[in-house]
Amino acid sequence: MIYKYAILRGIFGVAIFIDVEEIINPEIIEGDLQIIEGIYLRINGSLPFLSQRDIEKYIKRSILELSEVINQRLHGSPVCFYIKSVETxxxxxxxxxxYCAMRGWLAQNYDLKLEPVGVEYSKEEKRFIFDI
Incomplete structure (x- = not known):
């Protein structure tokens, strides 16, 4: 399923399309990252816009923060989130x-009602400031 995250403030914006597949009871393969016991992350090779640092800091974090509810929804069944593509x-x-794209995908996939992440545009820094 593809999820689009977008934020626009005037002429400035961020837009990310993330395509993730939920694999329940996965066969764990080399390269899969364990988030917590029973929740894994798989990345489709080398994706532009997705560095190892970004995976750790933003993708894994968004999954970890929702891991309890994911486990509840899946009744403890193991799951692997396979990121097939990230386009921007x-x-x-x-x-x-x-972070917002993965969190949004999880919210949509599990029908979660989450508070939106606060985002402001800083003219001084010429970038968005995310409340994460």
């Missing part, structure tokens, strides 16, 4: 948007 434009990309 360098002009409309900011790393923190990865």
């Amino acid at each position: 434009n360098p002009v409309h990309f900011q790393e923190e948007g990865l």
